Amino acid sequence: MRSTNGRNNILRSARDTFATKGFDGASIRDIAQAAGLSLSALYYYFPSKQDALYELVHTAYSWYIEHGQTVISEAGDDVLDRFAASVRYLVRYRIENVSVSTVLLRDTERLEGENAAAVKTLQRQARAVLGDVIAAGVDAGRFTVDDPQLATRAVLSICNSLSIWYRPTGELTPEQIERDFTLYALRIVGVEPDPEELDRLLELPISQAGILDFISDPQ
């Protein structure tokens, strides 16, 4: 069994190097250097650069999907609560995991063959985390949108944009972003919350406990 330590160390470096230079722009030598290892040591853990990307992307998506479902079920039965929880979960994920999010959203299309197919399935499932809640809200008559899938894409793309422009050193605090993005999301599905309601939705507990160390950002 190859030590999880060595693997994770490399995955962390791969994540940061991919995020900075892009999959094709990042050389394996860059990753090795970032990991404090020799070039060839990487090949002890991963048979190829592609495989390292796949491992990273696969693990990150899987974690997101699994914890997303937990977060939503912990939000209770009300569809508004569940919707707010899933939006806030994604916002926080993007803010706290900018590097991996960049790789997920930009470099995933560099995957080939079976890897690409497997990840496309995961992406569909990840979209469904939010998409199922929106569909439920529409079915329940609480949300008013013509095309729940398109509305899902809209809300997701707002949150995903964080990986492009959010920086911890920027002017906006995570809390401001979380509040405003939650409001935008609600409005998109046709809900205009009064301020107290919005406050309440923002106080529901959202957990990202137990995230793997090679997913979450370095600080």
Added chain:
Amino acid sequence: MRSTNGRNNILRSARDTFATKGFDGASIRDIAQAAGLSLSALYYYFPSKQDALYELVHTAYSWYIEHGQTVISEAGDDVLDRFAASVRYLVRYRIENVSVSTVLLRDTERLEGENAAAVKTLQRQARAVLGDVIAAGVDAGRFTVDDPQLATRAVLSICNSLSIWYRPTGELTPEQIERDFTLYALRIVGVEPDPEELDRLLELPISQAGILDFISDPQ
């Protein structure tokens, strides 16, 4: 005298090759082959791969900004009309120029030095096309958002997502997308239009006339 023809031919190939493989994944041989030229011919027109990317990105952004301002001013004085026009202009641009949009939104960060700086300025201006309208709407009390810049990012990111998932062969028509995205944008800034009003906003004329052939998609 360098013929515009040769240049544009190359820019078209560069756009498609960058869009498909990414800037770092695309080799100059790929571009030459797509252009039906020899490797060295490219160097007659562009001193480097970077320069070709810069030319492409610079021209595309400049065109977008210039025509965007025209479109908005042609929409009249009402801030709602101007807002709808600018959203619809961007939606159409993304739908009709998927390839160049992909490059603009993904590969621009591969630019270096002065090129990168110049394009960052253009990106700010491009954001301002929509951003100024939103700010005006907020100032006029017609839009209710706390942070006009953040709202701008939200609306932009919805439209920009088209470059990732929109395909002309997909199920949704450009008209459906334009309608729904316009509605989402209005809702984000706190406006809930009644159906007639939305219809009216969707009938305002939007021109993309005169777009350069190496920007707009092949069909």
Added chain:
Amino acid sequence: MRSTNGRNNILRSARDTFATKGFDGASIRDIAQAAGLSLSALYYYFPSKQDALYELVHTAYSWYIEHGQTVISEAGDDVLDRFAASVRYLVRYRIENVSVSTVLLRDTERLEGENAAAVKTLQRQARAVLGDVIAAGVDAGRFTVDDPQLATRAVLSICNSLSIWYRPTGELTPEQIERDFTLYALRIVGVEPDPEELDRLLELPISQAGILDFISDPQ
């Protein structure tokens, strides 16, 4: 059209380097250095090391087969004359083209896929150059062997052994070897020539005119 000059120069170096170090032991750097070119220049002419080997082997076998048939037909109708001519042709080929013979006989099995298949066909044809003559001799009742194919292998293997041990600086002259090997070959097929007959058979003209420069040994 890539210049034949450049190609042949590389093929010559490849031949010598493969002969000395074996296909797997020869690095592309070795070949480039021997050719007085940079590493990458080789890739302008040959897409891979495999392809260079294939080109070399394919051309050498094709030349051997074609000229072998000419030599035999020029030897006249008598099966003994034809047999002696084909043996002497092969002996001379091995002596005058030791390097390429070494590659042909040792490294051909490093070929893969279609290349391997194509060369196996050529090898069968090359064996048939001598094999057809032996079969004709057996059919005509002039040769007494049970299995013409096995006798062919026997005669061929004697001649082929030259690529392993023959050196121009050795004690034996090409003429001595040609005489003795011709005698062995005759004896194998059951013919014991008297000295005058052997002399006559050794005086028939055998041409290797027009051999390609990257096949024949450097001197």
Added chain:
Amino acid sequence: MRSTNGRNNILRSARDTFATKGFDGASIRDIAQAAGLSLSALYYYFPSKQDALYELVHTAYSWYIEHGQTVISEAGDDVLDRFAASVRYLVRYRIENVSVSTVLLRDTERLEGENAAAVKTLQRQARAVLGDVIAAGVDAGRFTVDDPQLATRAVLSICNSLSIWYRPTGELTPEQIERDFTLYALRIVGVEPDPEELDRLLELPISQAGILDFISDPQ
């Protein structure tokens, strides 16, 4: 105490891997995998790849020489019997030990330094096993060849060719090959046996008893 078991297991794998891929084409990983061992385990038994090859080649040649001398002395005093015995011994060795023969005849020249020198001595001795018999036959006036050494090379090369083309699944039986090759060998040295004589020569007992398991072929 290094167990002979472990060593032989590795030598067996080395033999097969070298035979299939060639010395330079075979990686130590390939050998380890074939032996069912980890990479580093090989280094417990052999200090380098070269040494493993040397051990294999050295042992195989030594065994061949020693048993060859036994076989010949067991054939009695008659030079024809001794000659037939040595030819048939080699034919059987090549047929029953194709893998090791391939390595012996092809990869021996990859040996370096002292290893190469030592093996060259062994090769000379191995040639002498047959060569001494031929020389004795010539001295005794029973064989009529001008150059006993060249005749030796001729007979050897016929037998050695088996490592290239003989496969147990082929059409020819070992017995057919043994008969025909013995006949060819006799003819080369100028002896035309009548059928009864040939039969008698083929009935002399030849032993390969006690061959080491890492020399003889797997079945």
Added chain:
DNA sequence: TATGAATGAGAGTTCATTCAT
């Protein structure tokens, strides 16, 4: 305008080998 020929640097990957355990 355009190409063929060439190059140095660097890509991903594999190699034989080492060493602490």
Added chain:
DNA sequence: TATGAATGAACTCTCATTCAT
């Protein structure tokens, strides 16, 4: 005895680029 972890050197091959024509 045997392994997991690591390394430096070398591998084949591709890259962006140049330059004479």
